[in-house]
Amino acid sequence: DAMVIQNPRYQVTQFGKPVTLSCSQTLNHNVMYWYQQKSSQAPKLLFHYYDKDFNNEADTPDNFQSRRPNTSFCFLDIRSPGLGDAAMYLCATSRELGGDRGSEQYFGPGTRLTVT
Amino acid sequence: SQELEQSPQSLIVQEGKNLTINCTSSKTLYGLYWYKQKYGEGLIFLMMLQKGGEEKSHEKITAKLDEKKQQSSLHITASQPSHAGIYLCGAPGRGAGTALIFGKGTTLSVSS
Numbered sequence: 001d002a003m004v005i006q007n008p009r010y011q012v013t014q015f016g017k018p019v020t021l022s023c024s025q026t027l028n029h030n031v032m033y034w035y036q037q038k039s040s041q042a043p044k045l046l047f048h049y050y051d052k053d054f055n056n057e058a059d060t061p062d063n064f065q066s067r068r069p070n071t072s073f074c075f076l077d078i079r080s081p082g083l084g085d086a087a088m089y090l091c092a093t094s095r096e097l098g099g100d101r102g103s104e105q106y107f108g109p110g111t112r113l114t115v116t
Numbered sequence: 117s118q119e120l121e122q123s124p125q126s127l128i129v130q131e132g133k134n135l136t137i138n139c140t141s142s143k144t145l146y147g148l149y150w151y152k153q154k155y156g157e158g159l160i161f162l163m164m165l166q167k168g169g170e171e172k173s174h175e176k177i178t179a180k181l182d183e184k185k186q187q188s189s190l191h192i193t194a195s196q197p198s199h200a201g202i203y204l205c206g207a208p209g210r211g212a213g214t215a216l217i218f219g220k221g222t223t224l225s226v227s228s
Contacts, residue, residue: 004158006158008198031215040220042204042217042218042219042220043159043204045209045215045216045217048215055215056130064213077164085168088156090159092158096213096215097208097213097215098146098147098209098212098216099146099211099214099217100147100212101146103208104164105149105206107161107162108158109157109158110156112156
């Protein structure tokens with residue numbers, strides 16, 4: 001049974017056209033994360049929510065926004081996608097933050113974004 | 117913030133051979149996580165190490181944490197084609213209770 005679901009798996013958008021990626025979880029975890037992964041690179045943390053508390057990484061561009069309307073869902077909004085935003089976007093969840101028991105992150109299959 | 121360096125970047129081994137992948141942190145580790153990723157897919161959690169000297173095994177994969185060296189190793193015994201993929205280490209990026217950051221990964225190919 002899928003625990004972290006990402007839709008769509010593949011998304012094509014035009015340069016400058018807003019796009020939203022979605023993530024849902026059936027694990028009832030407190031924390032939800034969004035990572036950006038480009039080819040042959042490490043996943044780069046964009047932001048995370050602990051419950052309703054939003055935590056933005058300092059180097060995440062303003063072009064990237066997120067919403068978490070409830071425990072199960074989290075959205076990544078890219079307001080004006082540029083060619084450099086083409087990447088795999090990974091959603092993950094965990095019960096707690098890193099270091100303690102329950103902090104292992106469970107990932108969705110990712111959404112591959114293409115910008116034309 | 118912390119950085120994780122993995123070595124080697126890529127590895128090709130013959131089926132049945134043993135191999136080791138290393139992950140070195142630039143700062144004190146507050147937990148070390150190993151994940152596997154198949155190309156174009158999400159990351160699959162393998163195991164988590166919390167304390168120095170800790171060692172965990174899952175099937176033919178063993179991971180150890182050397183806290184003093186700020187380093188972890190992942191060892192695969194008698195590799196199989198199913199072990200092929202990208203192995204990534206992760207750790208809390210800014211100390212305990214923070215989100216994970218990841219190394220660039222080690223790509224493993226197993227030839228039969």
